[in-house]
Amino acid sequence: MNTELTEETERPIFPFTAIVGQEEMKLALLLNVIDPKIGGVMIMGDRGTGKSTTVRALVDLLPEIQVVADDPFNSDPWDPELMSLEVRKLVQQKKLPVISTKISMVDLPLGATEDRVCGTIDIEKALTEGVKAFEPGLLAKANRGILYVDEVNLLDDHLVDVLLDAAASGWNTVEREGISISHPARFILIGSGNPEEGELRPQLLDRFGMHAQVGTVKDAELRVKIVEQRASFDQDPKAFREAYKISQDNLREQIKQAIERLPNVKIDHDLRVNISRICAELNVDGLRGDIVTNRAAKALAALGNREQVTPKDILTIIPLCLRHRLRKDPLESIDSGLLVKEKFSQVFGYTTKTNNS
Structure with missing residues (x-):
């Protein structure tokens, strides 16, 4: 039912199991879904090698998680380490509406500001009304999900530092004018880039759990197959996705069982x-x-x-x-x-x- 809804209301996603080659990249992504504590993956390779397509195809395979309803941080209803402070108060009062939702993937645009990433505090409202008015950023939305940064090697070093610190600690703290607000920010950080446009600093690169290299496919037959698949998908996305439904379902179940095991x-x-x-x-x-x-x-x-x-x-x-x-x-x-x-x-x-x- 969820898959049909996605197809009707959003841009169709290329099936993960239809992606030919690039086994190293696909394996690194799957292992990070099974154990997010691996620490994310950096994917480096030539332009046009399917890096973004593969990462976005992962969305279809992500399992559902239980979250606190109407909570902007996707708080876990049972794990205090994955709860916002407001949810912790609700736990004490035993007022926790719980819903199931698909793990989300958040794209971080290259031009994003620190406020957009971390969130902002409305100082005027805080001073006049005495409340901590916090506008959540992308890190809040990505909690318990995936944060994807395309061309991460072109991202401002300061923002990369912020992302990696949040990914390592599992928390994001915003401080403005003596007011401090923290919220959980546990996410799988996926970065991709082209090495010709520059490498990440070694101390930043080291913070990614895994590093996958992707190259242009050299085999002529394989290249033809990739081109034909892309043409078929562009011509009729729904029929193409239907052809891979069984393999997608099987892999989805395999991931679910692996997480439990x-x-x-x-x-x-x-x-x-x-x-x-x-x-x-x-x-x-x-x-x-x-x-x-x-x-x-x-x-x-x-x-x-x-x-x-x-x-x-x-x-x-x-x-x-x-x-x-x-x-x-x-x-x-x-x-x-x-x-x-x-x-x-x-x-x-x-x-x-x-x-x-």
Whole structure:
């Protein structure tokens, strides 16, 4: 019913399962939906490689969540960490109207101001009426959802800092003239960009959980298939989406089950030690690389309907988790992940030849 409503009232969305190639990008996005604590994903690649199309296609697959009705922050009815202060007061009074809604995706435009992103406080109303008049921004709307920034490498560094701080802490605080207001801001941050237009500063890049690289498809047959699919979708979006309905439903159910399975997934101590050895031997600063790799490996196992992480799981995701954390010459492009795979092979004694994709 929701899907029909979307098709009738909004611009049709290209089906996620119809996207050909770019498996690395698709996997990174799915794993972040399964475990938002992975910390988001940065997608870098050439123009016209389907970065925005793939991210927006993810909307169709997002599960429903329960939120407090009429709350601008999508507060969780049961988790205090995901509640606004007003909702916490309602909890004490036991007046919580709850509704189900689809996880939302919020687009952050390049020209957005800090007030638009963080929200504003009406100082005049606060002083004259003695109330904290807060106008929520995009961070409030994105709470418990996805915040997508296209061309993130062209975004003002100050705004990127604000986004990453909110994503890391889970809270957004707005202060004006001695008045301070905080609200939950837990979201999956997805950024995309073209490396030709400039890279993010290393200290900002490191804050993204995963880094996916996308390239232009070289295979002629595959290129023809992509062009034909796009033409079919543009000609009759409804019929095209209907053709992929079963695969979309199956993937949606797979994601839902993976989210439920995730708390039960285990990763053996010796595998965790090997992950940390790889990070140490690659001179990865801090422990963020270790943490993200562990989380992503567990999310992949959950997606694969398993409750035990295998070395193959780690091999699949470790280039995405570490390639942007390696120290490198400023003139070099980000390591393709081959160095990470070589180190994995040394530490695990596990061949990578059959797993390159």
